Amino acid sequence: MPGATLSPWTMSYFATALVCLVAGLALMISGFGYPSAPIDDPASLAVVHLISIGWLGLLFAGSLLQFVPVIASRQLQSPRLALPALLLTMIGLLLLLGGFLGLADILPFWTWALPAGGILLMLALAGLCWMVLATLAAARPYSLPAEFVALGCVPLIGTAVVGMLFxxxxxxxxxxxxxxxxxxxxxxxxxxxxLFGWMTVTAIGVSYRLLTMFLLSPERTRGTSRTIGWLMAAALVAVGCGIVLDGAGSPADWTLPLALAMAGLAVLLYALDIRGIVRERKRKAVELNVVASLLAIAMLIICFALFTVSIVVGNAAEMVMPIAYLFTFGWLTGLGLGQLYKIVAFMTWLEFYGPVLGRAVVPRVQDLVNERRAAAWFSLYFAATAAATAGLFFDMPEMVRGAALAQLAAVCALAFEFIQARRLAMVPAAARLPSGITARRLILPSFNGRSR
Structure with missing residues (x-):
């Protein structure tokens, strides 16, 4: 596979992201922040940013460092920026969280904490965008996934700038x-x-490459795929216009609903594309990571279906947070966990068995994981996410916290599965590594292997 090199810091991004997800769920369970407090409460804002930046932001950043070279069939440009970007993100996030906790009178309030955190996060995301866009710029003609990833960098920059202004x-x-x-x-x-402009646009673009690869489906650009890109670009323009008008003191109520309408149409077309990819597959046995990804896509579709229904029945305001929860934990987190299950095993296989191909018995990537056991944890996670969404819909915070506890248990169990894959704990005895192969570190790069 062209571009299938190892990004040395990707595992560090993933591990840090999982810690943030566990911490965010634990805070929700304890009654800290939303749903026990209003969403605009400083404590809730701390939890929201811990999940959105710490978990999803680092997850997507680490994934892009690994998959942009695959999409572009080029080496990653300026790879040395990966570690500074990770460190700046974590320091900036900690300052941001400290600022919110100061506003909540939980910690001493330092006036400089929030702006300093915003500046560091802007620098980190600028470094990420540079690595991604510089790599894609050399890959002509641009593939469909590359165009989506490049488009996603625009709202990423906008998110960082607006957040800094906040x-x-x-x-x-x-x-x-x-x-x-x-x-x-x-x-x-x-x-x-x-959540939509950067993460969803990027996820859709990357999924075109990953799902066709995992399902052995023909990789081709459909007319609907191009339409999806244009709809998402138009939606981003509408949101940008709304932000400018908001800043000018003349808020426009029509920009965000228009953007959501175009996004909903794009999601509908995306669902049709995914249906075509699945129907055209040559691999009949679908692996667990694909099943989890398809469930996440189903939850994305449900989000926009619920939003449409809420507008028709006139309770859109009451449905915003349940839909946002399902969008964040069902679509983005579900997709992320599903793909992590495959990415961790595949990168581990490359790192450990790439150097001994042709010289030793080599297991399949699937031999590094236990799909039957992991399937139970994915089932628990998606069921708990649906239950938490229902709890928010019916205003039952205790139910939400109970479901979040089940989500936390599933996430911790899946994290254990990732660790087991990294440790080669499930590899058959016949495929054990030769004694001369030095085990790599679990999270940090070993620095003693070549990129492959």
Whole structure:
């Protein structure tokens, strides 16, 4: 597979992201932040950013470092920026969380914490965008996944800039009217840029390559795929216009609904594309990571179906948070965990068995995992996510916390499965590595192997 080199810091990104996910779920279970407090409460904002930046942001960043070279069939440009980007993200996130906890009177409030965190996060995301876009720029003609990933970098930059602007009035450094207006009105647009504009657009683009590869389906560009890209680009323009108007002090109520309508149509077309990819597959036995990905895509479709129904019956405001929860934990997190299950095993296989191909018995990638056991944990996770969404819909916070506890148990169990794969704990005895092969580190790069 062209570009199938090892990104040395990807496992560190994944491990840090999983720690943030576990911490975020644990805080929810304890009653800290949403749903025990309003979503705009500083404690809730801390949990939201721990999940969105710490978990999803690092997950997507680590995945891009590994898969952009595959998409572009090129070596990653400026790979030395990967470690500084990871460190800046973590320091910036900690400062951001400290600022929110200061606003909640849980920690001492330092005026500089929120802006400093925003600046460091902007620098980290700028480094990520540079690595991604510089790699893709050399890959002509551009493939469909490459175009989606490049498009996703635009709202990523927008998310970072808007978030940085938010920190100025929130920290009390300024009471400039335009920035205050931006904070009061542009929060939903900020979330849209991050969760849909960057993460969903990127996930859709990468899924075209991964699902066709895993299912052995023909890789071709459909007319619907191009339409999806244009709809998403138009939706991002609408959101951008809304943010500009919000900052100018004349909020426009039509921009975000228009963007959501175009996004919903794009998701419908995406579902048709996925249906075509599955029907055209040559591999009849579908692996667990694909099943988990398809379940996540189903939850994405359900999100927009629920949103449409809520508009028709007139309770859209009450449905925003349940849909957002399903979108975050059902679609983005479900897809992330499903693909991690395959990515971790595949990267481990490359790292350990790539150097001994042709010189020793080599297991299949599937031999590094236990699909039957992991399938139970994925089932628990998706069932718990649906239960938590129902709990939010019926305003039952205790039910939500109970479901979040089940989600946490499933995530911890899957993390254990990832560790077992890294340790080669399930490899058959006949395929054990020769004694001369030095075991690599679990999370950190070993620095003594070539990129393969």
């Amino acid at each position: 920190t100025l009035p929130l920290s009390g450094l300024t009471d400039e009217p335009h920035l205050v207006s931006l904070v009061l009105t542009a929060g939903p647009a900020h979330a849209y840029l991050g």
